[in-house]
Amino acid sequence: MTFSPTSASTSPMTVADLVRSQPAAVRILQRLGIDFCCGGKKPLADACADVGVATEALLAEVTAAGQTVTLNWSTLPPSALCDTLESRFHAPLAEELPRLRAMAQRVLLVHGHKDPERLEGIADAVDALIADLVPHMRDEEAELFPMIRQGRRADAAALLAGLEEEHEAVGAILKQLRHLTDAFAPPPGACGTWRALYQGLAELEAETHEHIHVENNVLFQGLA
Ligand SMILES: [Fe+2]
Ligand SMILES: [Fe+2]
Numbered sequence: 671m672t673f674s675p676t677s678a679s680t681s682p683m684t685v686a687d688l689v690r691s692q693p694a695a696v697r698i699l700q701r702l703g704i705d706f707c708c709g710g711k712k713p714l715a716d717a718c719a720d721v722g723v724a725t726e727a728l729l730a731e732v733t734a735a736g737q738t739v740t741l742n743w744s745t746l747p748p749s750a751l752c753d754t755l756e757s758r759f760h761a762p763l764a765e766e767l768p769r770l771r772a773m774a775q776r777v778l779l780v781h782g783h784k785d786p787e788r789l790e791g792i793a794d795a796v797d798a799l800i801a802d803l804v805p806h807m808r809d810e811e812a813e814l815f816p817m818i819r820q821g822r823r824a825d826a827a828a829l830l831a832g833l834e835e836e837h838e839a840v841g842a843i844l845k846q847l848r849h850l851t852d853a854f855a856p857p858p859g860a861c862g863t864w865r866a867l868y869q870g871l872a873e874l875e876a877e878t879h880e881h882i883h884v885e886n887n888v889l890f891q892g893l894a
Contacts, residue, residue, distance in 0.1 A: 686710030694735035707882035759881035
């Protein structure tokens with residue numbers, strides 16, 4: 671299957687259109703630094719131009735990557751989507767977020783004097799991310815997902831604008847973390863915890879981008 675930068679309709683293909691039709695695009699867009707969750711409504715051609723990549727080259731790479739098997743979120747019915755979102759993205763964070771916070775505090779305590787502004791900023795951003803993400807996921811699990819499973823579409827749709835706003839806030843904190851960590855590149859001589867923290871934050875960014883993409887562009891689209 672090959673792709674054209676324009677969809678069947680007259681409107682240009684957006685980043686979200688590409689990821690919905692080709693889940694294998696996720697890893698490629700992440701590598702290129704193209705935002706596909708909160709920035710998913712942007713035309714693909716514009717997003718490619720922003721990072722200096724030819725749209726046709728990107729589409730060719732996505733087509734090649736699509737030959738391997740990737741979970742296609744768009745084919746899951748809404749209740750199965752909720753189950754998979756919970757098991758794939760929500761549940762692992764119960765352990766991962768405290769682990770990241772502990773590492774950020776440890777690095778600040780031990781190495782804070784070497785780069786106080788940066789390390790305090792990272793520890794604060796991790797705290798802010800947890801303060802936003804934990805109640806957000808709790809609300810999805812306690813309110814949104816049960817409404818979807820019970821087929822209460824109108825009730826669920828009424829929550830979407832607020833949840834999308836919270837996704838934007840999480841996306842902004844992840845951007846700040848990327849900036850503060852020089853794109854998750856540890857400085858020369860960084861200790862093992864420092865390196866593990868950056869590695870963990872890079873993985874958190876990738877997972878959270880996909881998590882938000884599936885909610886905004888697949889689950890919520892099906893309710894709007
Ligand atoms: Fe979620
Ligand atoms: Fe969410």
